[in-house]
Amino acid sequence: MLSLLTLLPGIALPAIGGWLGLRLLERNHPVLLRCERWALAALLGLTYGMFAMFLAHLIGGVPLTRIGFLTVFLLLTVLLAILFRQQKLPLRAAKPDLPASPRLTRGMWILWTVLLGWIAVRTFFLALDFLVLTPVFLDDALDNWNLRGKVFSITRSLTLTLPGEDPLSSVRGISSYPPSLPLVKTWLAALWGDWSEPLINSIQLLWYIAALVLVFSALRRRLAFPWALLGAYLLGSLPLFLMHGTNPYADAFMAAHLFAAVSLLFAAFQTQHTSERWSFLKLLSVALPILPFVKNEGLLLYLPPLLLITAWQLLRAHVRGAMDAAAATRTVVLFALTHLVITGSWLLYKWSIGMTFGNAKPFTSLGIGWQKNVLHAIVVNTFFEGNWLLLFPLFFALLLWQWRAAFTRYGILTAFFLIVYIGQASLYLFTGLATEALRQTGYARGLIHLVPVVVTLTVLLLHEAALPFLAALRRSDRP
C-alpha cells in the first residue's frame, strides 16, 4: 500500500511535461480552462511520455527501467521548459472568456453538492475496492494490459512474446495492441522499484477523472456553470462507465483520449476568433495522431472519421471566408507532419513486426451477411439494462427533437457519433463481429468510448430544448 505514494509523482513528472507542451502549443492565445489544461496534461503527458519511451527504447535501446524512464521524461521536460522560457510565456495563462453563469441559489448548491458528492463517494469506494484492496480478476487485464506491463517491467524491454505463447503467433495476437497503457504500468512499477498491484491498478482512476473534467470543460466553454456540472454528473452517474473507470481495462483510457480530440476539434470550429482556432488546431494536431497508440480502435474506428470531419471543416471554413488559404494550408501541413511522425512511426513499427491491424484478429477474416439476434442484443444493451441509465433514450429523443441544432451548430459532434455508431452497428449486424454484440462485449466497449461525446451532445441539445422554457419561466417569475 505504501507504493501508492509513488502514484502522484508518477503522474506529475509526465504531466508537467504535458502542461509545458500544451502551453507551448497555445502560446500567446491560451484557450483551455485551467482544470482542462491539467487534465489534458496528465492524459497526453503520460501517453506521449510512453510514446517517447517507446521510440527511445526501440531506436536508442533505452531500457524500461527507472533510470531509463526518468532520463527520457526529464530530458523532454527540460527541453520543453527551455522552449517555454524562450517563448517568455507566463506561468499563469489568461483564462478564456466563458459564458456568464447565474448565481446558484442555496438550494441549487445543496443539490449539486449532494449529486456530485454521491458520484465522488461511490467512485472512491469502488476504486478503493477494485483497484487497491482486491486482486484483478478480469480477462483483458490478466491477458493483456496488466500482463504486458508486468512482462515489460520484468524483462525491462518491449517483449512481444507473452508467457507460454508461441513467438510467431504471439506478435499477431495480444501484442499487436499498442503498448501505451502497459508502459504506464511499467513506468510506475519502475519508479516504485517493484511490481505493486495497488499502484499499477490505481492509475486507472486518472482516465475516469480526466474524462469528467474534459466533459465539464467542453460544456463550460459554451454554457453556464450549472450545465457543465450537469454534464459531469451525467457522465459520472453512468454505471458501466464507472465500472471501467475503476477497473484495469483500457476503454476509459480510450474514451478520455478520444474525447480530448473530439472536444478540441469541436472547439476549433466553434470559435470565431482566428487566433483561438489556431490554438485549438495546434492542440488537436497532437491529440489526434496519438489515438492509434492508445488502442487499436483509435486507428480503425476513430482516426479516419475525425480526419474526415477536420478536413471537411477546414474546407467549409475556407469556403465561407472564415479561414484564408494560408491558414488552411498551414493546418494541413501541421497535421500531415504530426501524423507522419506519430501515427506513422507506430504504423511502421506494426507493419515491420508483422502485427495485425484488427482487434487481435485480422480484419480480413470477417464474413458478410445479416447476423441473427444482434439487433435485439443491441437494443437490450442500449435501452433495457443498467449500463447507461436513461442516457440513450434521452439522447436519441433530443437528436430528433433538436435535429436542427444537432446537425448544424453541433454538427461535428453529431457527425462523429453517427459515423462511428452506425459504422460499428453495421459491423455487428452484418459481419462475423456479431459475437461482440451478442455477448455484449465489443458493442458495450464501443459505447464506453463514445459516452463522453454522447453526454456532451445530450447536454448541449438539452440546453437548446430548455432555452424557450427557461426564458418563459424567467418572464413569469418577474413581478
Next chain:
Amino acid sequence: MYTIVVSTHRFRLLLGSLLLFFPLFAHAEERTVWDFSQGTVPGRWTVRDFAEATMIEGGLHLKTGATEGLLWRTANLTHPIDVVTIKVSSRSLTQAALLWHQRGDEEGILTKLLFVFPASETPLEIDIVPGTIKSWDPETPEIGFEFPTGSDVLLQEVRLRRWSPAEKFVEAWKSFWTFDTYRPYSINFLWGPLLATSPPARALLFQHLPPRASSAVRLFYLALLLAGFIGAIALFSTKGNARVRRIVLRSTALLAIGLWLLFDLRMGAELLSYAANDVGTHVLPPPGKKTLRNYGRFYDVLAQARPSLTAVPRYGLIADEQTPYYQNLRYYTYPSLPVLPEANEPGLTLLFAVERPDLRIVGDRILKEDGKELARDGRLLLDFGSGTFLYGTR
C-alpha cells in the same frame, strides 16, 4: 360548508378507489399439490420409457436406462402457474426438464425447460421458474417432466403455484432492489433492476443467465409515455394553453429527473454492494478464510502458494480446462510459468492442483479417481483442501 362537502366527497372517492383494489389484496398464493409421498399416484399420469416407475414408501421411484424417461398429465388447474416446485431426491447430479404443452401447438408437442438438482439422500425442494421465457404457457393443459438416461430419482411432490397481484407487486418491488454480484461479465454489462413476481423467482434472479425476469426499465418508459400521453391530452383539450403547457413540461421534466435519480440510486447501490461484499468476504477475513466473488478461495490459496510457485521457473498446473486458473496464475506468478499437462513437459519439480477433488495423494503418488497415476516420487507440500494442493517431486 363547501369545504366539508368537498373533503367528504374526496374521502369517498379515495375510499372507493381503495375498495376497487381490494380484490388484489384479497387472494394469497394459490397452489395445486400432487403428493406422491402418501403411497398413491395423484391423478392420471402418462409414463414412458422408464426402466422402472414404482410407488414406494416416500414417493414415486423413477429409474431410466439407455433412454430418457417422460411422465406427464393433464393439468386441470383452477389457476395459472407461476412456479413449479418439485420435491425430489437423486443418487447423482441430475439435469432434468420441465415439460408443458403450449396452447396453439400441435397435439403431442411438449416444450421443455432444463433444470438441475444435486445428489441428495433427503428430498430437496427445487423451484422451476419459467419467468419470462417466451414459450412458457402459464395455463398449459398438460405438464410433466423428463429425466435423463441413467437417472435414479425419488419424486415426492409436485406443487404448482400462483401468487396474487398484490403479492407479485411486493415481490417486484423487492426484486427491483435485488442486486447482482460482481462477475466477470460485469465489465461488459450490468443487468440493471429486474422485476420478478414470486419469491422463488426473486431468489433465483441472477442464477439463470439471462435472468428470467423483465427489465424494470420498461416501467420507466411506460411512466414517461403515460405522462406524455396525459400531457398531450391536456394540451389538446386546453388548445395549447400556455399555463397548461408549462405545467405539462415541468411535470414531465420532473418525472424524467426523478426516474433518472431513482435509477442512479439503484445502480449506485448495486455497485457499492459489490464493494461491500468484497470487504466482507475478502478484505476483512484473515488469510485462510478469504473468498472472492465467483472464485471462492482461489486468491486466498494463491497468496499462500505463491512463494513456492515463484521459487521455480516452471510448475505443472492441474486444473479443469474450463477454469480461468491458468490465465490467473500466468499473470500472478510471472516470471514463473504454469505448464499444462498436455504440454507433457519433463523435469517439473512442482505441481499445483486446483479444485481437483477427483485426485488423491497415496504415498508418494497422485492418483486419479480411476486409479491411474498422474505423478509419482513426490510429496504433499501444502494441502488447501477441496482437491487443491501443492506437490513437490524429488
